[in-house]
Amino acid sequence: MGLSRREFLKTTAALTAAALAGIDLPLKGEDLAQAAEVDGWFRGTCRFCGVGCRVELGVKNGRPVAIRGVPQSRTNMGYLCMKGMLFYQLMRHPDRLKRPLYRARKTDQFREISWEEALDIAAEKFAQALKTYGPASVAYYGSGQALTEETYLFQKVMRAGLRTNNVEGNPRLCMASAVGGYITSFGADEPIGSYADIEQAFCFFIIGSNMAEAHPVLFRRVMRRKLDNPDKVFVINADPRVSPTSRIADIHLQFEPGTDLALLNAMAYVILEEKLYNEDFIKNYCAFRLGKQKKRVSFEEYKKFIAVYTPERAADICKGNITPEIIRLVARKFATSPATMSFWTMGINQRIRGVWANNLIHNLHLLTGQLCRPGADSFSLTGQPNACGGVREGGGLCHILPGHRPVKVDKLRHQVEDLWGVPRGRIPAKPGYHTMAMFSAVNQGKIKAIWINCTSPAQSLPNADKYRKGLAREDVFVVVTDIFPTKTTELANLVLPTAFHFEKTGVYGCTERRSQLTVKAVDPPGEAKPEVWIVREWALKLADKLKDPVVKKCVEPFLGLEEGYALPKAIWDEYTQKLTAGRDNDLRGAPYEVLKKLPDGVQWPAPTKEWALRGGTYKKFVRGLDPLADIHAVDERPYQFYGPAHKDRKLWIWLRPHKGPAEEPDAEYPFYLSTGRVIDHWHTSSMTGRIKELMRANPYAYVEINPKDAKRLGIGPGDMVLVETRRGRNILPAKVYEGPMEKMVFVYWHDMAEERMINRVTKDAFDPGSKEPEFKICACKIRRLSGPKPLKPYIVRL
Amino acid sequence: MPIGGFVIHVWPAKKPQVLKELAREERLSVYAHDDKGHVVVVIETETSEEMAHLVRSLSLIEGIFTINLAYLYGEDEVEKIESGAYKPQTVFGKAFR
Ligand code: SF4
Numbered sequence: 007m008g009l010s011r012r013e014f015l016k017t018t019a020a021l022t023a024a025a026l027a028g029i030d031l032p033l034k035g036e037d038l039a040q041a042a043e044v045d046g047w048f049r050g051t052c053r054f055c056g057v058g059c060r061v062e063l064g065v066k067n068g069r070p071v072a073i074r075g076v077p078q079s080r081t082n083m084g085y086l087c088m089k090g091m092l093f094y095q096l097m098r099h100p101d102r103l104k105r106p107l108y109r110a111r112k113t114d115q116f117r118e119i120s121w122e123e124a125l126d127i128a129a130e131k132f133a134q135a136l137k138t139y140g141p142a143s144v145a146y147y148g149s150g151q152a153l154t155e156e157t158y159l160f161q162k163v164m165r166a167g168l169r170t171n172n173v174e175g176n177p178r179l180c181m182a183s184a185v186g187g188y189i190t191s192f193g194a195d196e197p198i199g200s201y202a203d204i205e206q207a208f209c210f211f212i213i214g215s216n217m218a219e220a221h222p223v224l225f226r227r228v229m230r231r232k233l234d235n236p237d238k239v240f241v242i243n244a245d246p247r248v249s250p251t252s253r254i255a256d257i258h259l260q261f262e263p264g265t266d267l268a269l270l271n272a273m274a275y276v277i278l279e280e281k282l283y284n285e286d287f288i289k290n291y292c293a294f295r296l297g298k299q300k301k302r303v304s305f306e307e308y309k310k311f312i313a314v315y316t317p318e319r320a321a322d323i324c325k326g327n328i329t330p331e332i333i334r335l336v337a338r339k340f341a342t343s344p345a346t347m348s349f350w351t352m353g354i355n356q357r358i359r360g361v362w363a364n365n366l367i368h369n370l371h372l373l374t375g376q377l378c379r380p381g382a383d384s385f386s387l388t389g390q391p392n393a394c395g396g397v398r399e400g401g402g403l404c405h406i407l408p409g410h411r412p413v414k415v416d417k418l419r420h421q422v423e424d425l426w427g428v429p430r431g432r433i434p435a436k437p438g439y440h441t442m443a444m445f446s447a448v449n450q451g452k453i454k455a456i457w458i459n460c461t462s463p464a465q466s467l468p469n470a471d472k473y474r475k476g477l478a479r480e481d482v483f484v485v486v487t488d489i490f491p492t493k494t495t496e497l498a499n500l501v502l503p504t505a506f507h508f509e510k511t512g513v514y515g516c517t518e519r520r521s522q523l524t525v526k527a528v529d530p531p532g533e534a535k536p537e538v539w540i541v542r543e544w545a546l547k548l549a550d551k552l553k554d555p556v557v558k559k560c561v562e563p564f565l566g567l568e569e570g571y572a573l574p575k576a577i578w579d580e581y582t583q584k585l586t587a588g589r590d591n592d593l594r595g596a597p598y599e600v601l602k603k604l605p606d607g608v609q610w611p612a613p614t615k616e617w618a619l620r621g622g623t624y625k626k627f628v629r630g631l632d633p634l635a636d637i638h639a640v641d642e643r644p645y646q647f648y649g650p651a652h653k654d655r656k657l658w659i660w661l662r663p664h665k666g667p668a669e670e671p672d673a674e675y676p677f678y679l680s681t682g683r684v685i686d687h688w689h690t691s692s693m694t695g696r697i698k699e700l701m702r703a704n705p706y707a708y709v710e711i712n713p714k715d716a717k718r719l720g721i722g723p724g725d726m727v728l729v730e731t732r733r734g735r736n737i738l739p740a741k742v743y744e745g746p747m748e749k750m751v752f753v754y755w756h757d758m759a760e761e762r763m764i765n766r767v768t769k770d771a772f773d774p775g776s777k778e779p780e781f782k783i784c785a786c787k788i789r790r791l792s793g794p795k796p797l798k799p800y801i802v803r804l
Numbered sequence: 805m806p807i808g809g810f811v812i813h814v815w816p817a818k819k820p821q822v823l824k825e826l827a828r829e830e831r832l833s834v835y836a837h838d839d840k841g842h843v844v845v846v847i848e849t850e851t852s853e854e855m856a857h858l859v860r861s862l863s864l865i866e867g868i869f870t871i872n873l874a875y876l877y878g879e880d881e882v883e884k885i886e887s888g889a890y891k892p893q894t895v896f897g898k899a900f901r
Contacts (some may be wrong), residue, residue, distance in 0.1 A: 012807070015877050019809030019846045020835040023874035027811045027842035031835060043877060064877070069886070071879040085811065085872035088859050091852040094878055095892040098885045218870065226813060226870045233815070233841060233869075254869055 015043060022074055026084040044072055049605075050524030051514045053151060053507045054089035056388030057224050058516025060606050061086060063093060063508050063527050070094040070508065070528055078605035080621070081201060081516065087222040096506060097528065101490055103503035104532025111480060112497060121533065125540070128457075128500055129547035131483040135454035136168060136552065141434065145172035145444055145453050149460035150180070150390030150397050153512030154521070155577040156537040157396035158408060158585075159561070160459065163545045165401075166428045167557035171413055171438030172453070175402045176461045177393035178441040182776035183355035184386035185398060187364020190775075191372070191658055193649025194590050195398055195410055198626045199347070199383030200518045200609065204231055206381030209343030210241045211336075213367065214266065214353020216682070218250035221351075221387055229254065240343065242336050244269065245353060246326065246680065247752055248745050257336060260747055261324035263678045263783045264667035267359060269328065270366035271664060272320030275312050276337035277373050283341070284375030291645060292372050293656040303661065311661045323664065326747050341374040345381025351389060352682075356782040361775040362662040372659050378628050378645050388517040395515015399591045400581065404444075405437035408581060409589035410650065413437045425584045428556050440777040441467075442770060449476030455483040459537060460504070462492035465758060468779045469733050469770035487537055493758055504537055505530035512538075512574045513601065519623070521596055522607030526570045538577060539569040586610070590634065590650060596622070667783040668771035669732075671749065675785035677715075678750040679731060681764050706797050707757035707764065709738040709788070715749065716742040724794035729753065731767040731786045738762050739794060751788060759798075806852045806878035810859070810871055812843040818867025819843070825865045831858060852878055853892055 017033050024031045044064035052059040060079035064072030073093055077084035096102075106124035107116035119127075135143045146164045148157055152175075161173045188195045204227045217225045232239045243255035244266070252258040261269055277283050294308045295301065317330035340346050348371065354363045368384050376382040388394055401408035411418035414435060423430050439447050445467060447453045456477075467473045477484055477497040486498040495501045509530040515521045530536075542561045549558035563580060567573040575598050582593040595618030596608040609622035611634045617623075625631045627645050638648035640655065647655050671678055709727050711719075721727055721740050729736045729751065738753060738761075746752045753764040760766070769784040814822045819841060826834055826845065837843040849855040855876075863871050884890035 015807050016833075016846050016848070019807050019875045019877065020844060021809075023809035023811050023846075024836055024844045026872075026874050027836075027838065027840075027844060029836045029838055029842060029844060031844070066879060069882055071882050072875070072877040073873075074875040075873070084874060086874070088856040088873055090873055091806070091856060091876055091878070094882050095852060095885065098882050100885070100888055100891060222870055223872060226872055229813065229869045233813075250863070 018043060026075070026077060047074070048508060048525055048527035049076065050508055050527070051391065051516070051522040052086065052090060053391045053514065054092060055221060056390055056393060056517045057081060057221050058391065058514065058518070058520055058522060059086055059223050060522065061090060065527050068528060070097050076605050080606045081518070081520065082223045085223050085226060093508065096489070097509065099490070102531050102534070103489060103491065103501060104534060105503060106533070107501040109499055112478060112499065116501065121535070121543075124500060124502060125544050125547050128485050128544055129551050132168065132455045133548055133551035135483070139454050141168055141170040142172065142438075143452065143454040144168055144170055145439065145447075145456045146174070147441070147444065147456060147458045147461065147463060148173070148175035148397065148402055150175060150177040150388070150393030152392060152396055152460045152537065153510070153574070154392060154396040154400045154515060154581065155512045155574040156459070156541070157392075157402040158400040158581045159538055159541045159577055160457070161401040161408070162426065163541055163548075163557065163560045165407070165433045166423065166426050167545060167548065167554075167560045169432060169434060171404050171434055171436065172444060173402060173438060174404050174441045174444050175397045176441075176463070176466060177390060177397040178403060178778060179356075179466060179781070180352055180389045180778075181355055181386065181393050182403070182778040183357065183360025183364055183773055184388075186361035186773075186776040187368060187386070189649075189651045190361060191365050191368035191660065193647060193652030193655075193657070194626070196394060196519050196591075197383060197385045197517070198377060199385060200624045201227065202624055203345070203347050203381050203383045203385070204228055207231065207345045207347040208239055208381065209339050209346040210239070211244070211340055211346060211348040212242065212251060212255070213244040213348065213350045214355075215349055215351040215387060216245070216247070216249040216251050217349055217351075217387065218254060220389065224387070225251070240339050242339065246747055246750060257332065259328060259332060259336065260326040261328050262326055262747070263680055263750060264357070264670070265324040265664075266354065266357070266363055267366060267662065268315065268320045268323040268664040269333065270363070270370065271312060271315035271662075272317050272333050273337040273340065274366070274369055274373060275315045276317060276334050277341050277370070278309055278312055280338065282338065283373045287375030288373065288659075290643060291647065291657050292659050293654060294661065295658045296661045308659060308661055315664070340370060340376070345379060346371070346374070346376040347381060348384050349387050351387045353782060355386075355778055356780055358668045358771055358773055358780045359662070359665045360773045360778050362660070362665065365660040365662050369659050372657050377657075378625065386517070391516065392514040394517060394519070395513060395521055399515060404440050407433070408585040410591055411589070422585065426560065428559055432556060442772050442777060442779060445473040445476060448479070448482055449473060451479060451481055453482060455485075457485045457487070458494055458498075459487045462488075462494040464493035464497055465763060465765060466755075467770070468765055468768040468781050470763065470765040471734060472770065487540060489534070502540060503532065503534035504540070505534050509534070510536035510538075510569075510574070511571045513578055518609060519591070519626075520607050520609045521593060521601065523598055523601040525602075536569050536574070538564075538573050542573070590648070592634065595619075668780050669769050669784045671785045675731065675787050676749065677786050677788055679729065679768070679784050679786035680746070680750060680752045680782050681755050681768060682752065706759070707738055707754050707762040708741045710741050710743055710745045710752040711788070712746050712748045712750070713742050713744060716740065719788065719790060721788075721790045722793075726791045726793070726795050728789045728791050729767065729786055730788075731769070731784055733769065734767045736762060736764055736767055737791060739797065751786065805848055805850060806855055806876060806881050808847045808855055808873055809875035810845050810847060810873055812845055812862070812868055813870045813872070814841040814843055815867050815869065816841040822865055822867040826862070829858070829862070832862075851890060851892070852876070852881055
């Protein structure tokens with residue numbers, strides 16, 4: 007007997023889920039054959055965080071109606087998180103931008119115009135700026151959500167066409183310190199290991215990351231490992247805030263914001279004091295380095311340096327629940343476990359000394375030799391789906407050309423010019439403006455035309471009001487390409503509607519060096535277009551207006567190609583076959599045909615198709631596992647560190663002193679203000695009976711306050727609270743809960759309503775090395791304003 | 805009304821208590837569970853936003869460490885979104901912009 011359609015769909019849902027868990031359901035298979043729930047499934051990568059889960063979009067009558075995970079994928083094994091629902095919500099959302107919009111002045115109303123006119127205006131404004139003020143007056147600001155093909159083509163036109171390295175992107179705000187950390191510690195960007203290490207690790211050290219919520223599918227693997235080996239696997243979470251991650255950990259180290267460097271150095275102290283270090287690993291593979299000059303120092307000097315970071319002193323600095331004993335305990339666990347894997351995200355990266363914090367985590371792995379072996383790795387997690395693949399590898403930051411080539415190295419810059427067939431000297435030798443300098447230059451009127459793609463700096467920059475003033479200047483021409491109106495389109499002259507994920511084709515490279523293809527499944531709405539088409543057509547007009555054949559040369563290989571597949575494919579081919587050849591992120595073995603054959607893409611280095619078809623490289627630098635380690639081998643040792651930044655081919659253990667945050671609480675602003683990206687509305691322990699009630703809870707940004715502070719200040723749940731810093735004020739409802747420690751408040755930054763937009767008050771101090779701002783920490787004061795008040799959502803309209 | 809197939813991952817020792825809690829939620833049906841702490845459920849809600857909220861709330865039940873989506877079907881919700889009858893509050897990309 008047949009099932010009703012709804013029962014059929016429920017059965018399909020149950021069977022799909024059960025299959026992932028390896029459970030056989032006693033449901034009849036023949037019923038499932040009765041009706042296909044979709045016309046076809048299209049394979050791609052989820053775009054809502056950096057894990058890189060493989061997902062299939064179910065399409066019926068030309069529209070997306072379903073999603074499911076890809077069980078054969080080594081990233082997620084078929085599991086997804088709820089953010090997957092955003093696909094069809096966003097793709098069919100009525101607020102999608104559908105036609106180009108233009109206004110000459112930012113105070114005017116937008117009017118719809120044709121693509122022809124839009125591209126002509128964009129070209130005219132950039133050409134004008136270039137001719138009048140020079141190449142430094144134009145800029146591109148991109149995104150870790152853009153496809154690699156998009157970032158690559160934008161930066162090619164900007165650098166070789168418009169002769170500027172003013173190419174940046176929002177990954178500067180979230181992972182630039184991780185890049186700096188990998189390059190200074192290992193000589194090469196991106197993790198050595200892979201997610202596959204999780205199933206072989208015995209100790210997890212999760213610091214500055216709420217992995218349970220920010221990377222839920224990966225966290226499932228960590229917890230599965232723990233559940234399958236409850237007595238052997240140990241989970242440490244170090245974070246100033248109680249979170250779902252800390253609640254599940256065996257130990258939660260709760261320290262005051264900005265004291266992490268002291269904690270990490272004290273762990274190194276214990277490792278030295280108790281002789282838990284791996285002498286062979288240090289002797290064979292490591293060197294000690296100090297200061298800006300990268301001076302080589304001895305192990306003895308390092309020991310002397312670390313001697314002041316006694317656990318007792320660190321406990322004094324860190325406060326919270328940190329005691330000398332707990333530091334000793336976690337240092338021992340870290341060092342003596344058969345394999346230790348560290349994870350971190352913005353809590354470490356968004357620090358005034360984010361690179362140092364990264365170095366100090368790597369130090370622990372280097373001292374103990376917890377690296378290059380199965381289960382041992384120092385692994386930075388990424389928030390965005392293509393911060394690694396597109397921006398780090400594809401040339402999306404002002405100082406890096408495609409293939410991890412520093413702009414300032416003449417030989418490598420000329421290599422890129424030659425590969426592109428443009429005259430040498432076309433790409434300036436000096437890096438462009440980094441993100442904070444770029445928006446300061448906008449403020450000062452030095453940048454006259456800026457193209458912002460797939461991101462909203464008007465909301466996401468720290469101390470945002472300051473930079474919104476610059477974007478609002480009438481003498482700064484702002485183009486925005488996006489799928490929805492945002493806080494930044496409010497400041498734009500020209501808004502160009504783009505195709506969303508699965509409405510175009512392209513590659514994302516996730517956190518573990520893995521490149522994965524998403525194929526076009528449905529048409530974009532209205533006149534929305536893929537960015538690669540937009541850049542190509544814009545470049546052609548620019549070439550005309552500037553009478554500069556080199557601009558045309560940048561897009562010449564791509565002329566006439568169909569935008570849905572052939573165009574991105576040709577761009578990917580140029581990038582991988584030419585620009586990654588011989589580099590550490592060699593992807594020559596991974597053209598679209600190969601990527602399509604594998605359920606989960608390819609991990610670089612993958613210099614040949616044969617190697618790529620095996621999935622690529624799971625562990626860098628290990629002979630037998632990494633083909634480049636064999637090619638670059640200088641001796642018989644099993645690990646060969648060929649990272650381009652370290653000529654001595656060593657891993658560097660850095661002497662980095664403790665440094666507190668740029669702005670610490672004082673008498674006037676006595677609280678730490680910390681911010682985060684994951685929206686987490688409900689924290690309460692007694693649940694199911696109250697779900698309906700909780701559903702009515704406030705869905706907007708709020709300020710989390712420790713119950714002791716709330717009591718002292720007379721603040722009750724839901725009360726309206728003034729959060730004030732030296733830069734401005736927010737008014738937010740209170741959530742009183744044992745999340746932040748005392749003297750600390752926490753605000754999520756997703757809300758676009760002016761009074762709840764937390765980046766209007768955060769500090770724009772940044773790491774002098776990575777130029778990543780210290781979003782996570784500043785000083786504030788809080789005060790109850792009133793009882794609870796009804797709030798309205800803020801939706802940007804054009 | 806979207807339909808979602810999920811695997812709930814539970815501390816095995818706490819599974820009986822979790823199953824009791826789950827039984828109280830009418831929008832959820834338990835299809836299977838095993839000794840490793842996998843619980844296979846199907847959730848039906850009015851909207852996918854409601855489903856996301858429900859999942860987040862469930863994840864706070866003592867004994868559950870994570871809830872993963874395997875399959876989501878939402879044809880009628882897509883129709884509602886297209887016709888304007890339902891407009892998700894989702895502010896695009898709020899997590900990363
Ligand atoms: S964990 Fe990240 S990549 Fe995976 S489904 Fe969730 S949002 Fe998407």
